[in-house]
Amino acid sequence: MMRWLWALRHRDKSLEKTAALNLVAGKRVLINEILSLQILITAVIGALAIAGLYFGGQWVLQKNYSRWALQWTEELHELGAPLYLPGDETVSLRLESYIDRYPEIEKVSYFRLDGSAITSLAHKDAGYVDSDFSMSEEQLARVSALVGTEQPYLMESTLLNVRSFDIYAPIWTESIADDGLFNFDPLNVQDDNPMDLVGFVGLQLDFTEFHDNLVGNIKLATLVLLVLLVLSGFIGRLSLRRALRSISDLHYPISELAKGNLSVRFKPAAHREISEIVEALKLTAKELGERDARLLKLANHDALTGLINRRRFVEKVELLLADTKRSRSKGALLFIDLDQFKYINDTCGHPAGDRLIIKVAEQLSASVGDAGVVARFGGDEFAVLLYDVRKRETIAVGERILEEMRQLVHLEDNTTFHVHCSIGATMIRGAGGGHDDLIARADIACREAKLRGRNRLEFYKVSRHEAEQMATDVGWMRRLREAIDNDSFVLRYQAIAHVDSGEIAHHEVLLRMQAENGQLIAPDVFLPAAVRFGLMAEIDAWMIRNVIAALSTMQKDDPDLKLAINLSANAFETENLSTYVQAQLDLHNVDARKVLFEITENLAVRHLTHVEKQISSLREMGCAVALDDFGKGYSSLGHLQQLSVDYIKIDGSFIRNLAKNAVDQKMVRLIGEIGNEAGMKTVAEYVQNAASYSLLGELGIDYAQGHYVGKPLAAPSSKPVPVPLTSKRRRKSGGG
16 A cells, blocks of 8 residues: 555656646747847848848939930930931931940930830941831820920839839920121010920830849848857857856755755856856855755754754754664653742842753753753753763763753852752663653653752663553644644633623633543643653643634624634743734734733733743733733732733632632732733632622722633523612612
8 A cells, every 4th residue: 555655656756747848848048039029020120131232222223224324315415416407427327326335225215206116226237227217105204295395204113023124205406596796685585485296216224234244242241240140049049048148056955955965066157147157046045045944943943052952952862762762772851840930030030040941041051061961941840861871970970061061050130059860860771762751851851850859960760650650641742733733622611791781702722522422521631741752832722722712703694703812921921922913813803902912910921021022022012911820820010010911810719719708809809900900910820619700890990700700601692691689779879
């Protein structure tokens, strides 16, 4: 079965790779496209140039031929002599000599007044030759109209055939009224001097030889242009391929960069533009490497001490376990808990506690040295993984840690603190279970060390009760992991009501697990195991994600619904809590004002500075924040000035016997008055009966929560709480 799955997976990867290659092969090649476009543009421009050269040449030739023909016609006024001097031999000789001098003149023809041909004289012919051609009626009419005009001739040709011209001109005689040499007055010359038309002359010109020479030159120029075009295309292809080679060289390093290989090398480029791209890619790879290093450090190291965190420590334990199974080597795991650290934290504050934790981390690293690695599990808990050691060597390392920690002195506010610790140890062998089992054993041993007087080292000893307890813890860890991965936690909603009106204000969301028999398990049963095995951060994220998703669905039917989410201290210790909450709100389109977060008082005070920062971020988003279990300890009233919260939830120990205990009533009244002065709403927890509920309004409490208000339900309920008659009578009589 596994072999078949492997073959199927291998085939799918091969198909994906083939599809990717086909996709790449089907794409256009940039260099071919650029060259094709270059050659096409050059060819079009060349063709237009050749066509323009040819037709422009034809037009120029026509103009030049026309000008030459006109010049010859104007110079040959003797051409008309045969019509009015038919017997003059000198006329014929001069005409033949003129025709022979210009080889372009093909023939000269003479016509009568009616357009019929008289005779014609061809180039290089000895004499007159009879001709049977005549002028057309249209030509006769057009040429006759030219008598006496400024341009007395008719020229016929076509644009497509500029090698031949036919020129027709009228021949006429003109007499001046008084042309004597004496007594001639040019001012008296009249415009209507008599003109007598005697016939017509036709001149046929042939420029074929000149035209063919010119066209031959044009063809030669065209051929040269085509050769240059092909040559430029070939050279351009080589040049462009060389210029784009730098871009092609980027394909492999960019592919490697996309795969996450940030150490890939880029070839230097000769061109400035490509060089800038290469430098940008180098900078990108460098910044990605630095970012990945930072993210890896954040993911694997504790932000305060720089030691590896629980996640990275577990990975190292797994590697050591695998190695011990292969090579039968041994190791050890130490669980270290500081003694009376809470006293220093409470006395000098959270920053002082952080400074002590940093000093302890440095001392532990120095004590362990190269023998193993040190990790911080959170709070005042540390773990040490020792490599290739036996029990005697483990004892030596543990005793050295204890001795050097006893010598560690911490000065804070002119007060000297001596730091002690308790250590639990367990040996690591090939068949010693998984990392969860090892951590649980070391934790149990550490607790045993505390029970035996603290400041000592204890090895894990398997007793029946302890084995059962460890198995229970490991079992809970596995069930919690399944619940997180499979979204199998169950949510329940408990109403919180206005004391005065009984109307429901919002609901607190409670976490439950479902047993195999279908019954729900309270969080007090499984959350301690979650804390020991470091699963609270994941449970917090699960709560935020699923509660906001549920709110998004339920607010369609109840737009005023508001839910409260109870978080652990782990959630407020992370830097990205508000970012994660905002992302979930945006994802499910939920208004931040519809979400309230609760944190217990002891956890908030324990990490006061950091918690206050996270609370401020959540409130700036629009979420409300409640301080849960208030009054349970930690000098509660003094911390209200340092925590900017919206609600104070009074611990149930003050409410359980409220109707019978006058001290509790005074404490609750005091908390209500302080909350009112600080602008914070107060919520009484564990309101189990009408008697306690009726007193809350008189004591100045705003909201109530408990079984009297409503039990945890599978869905939020907006049903109002019945206000006791005794409470109404007290209000009418002026109480509270």
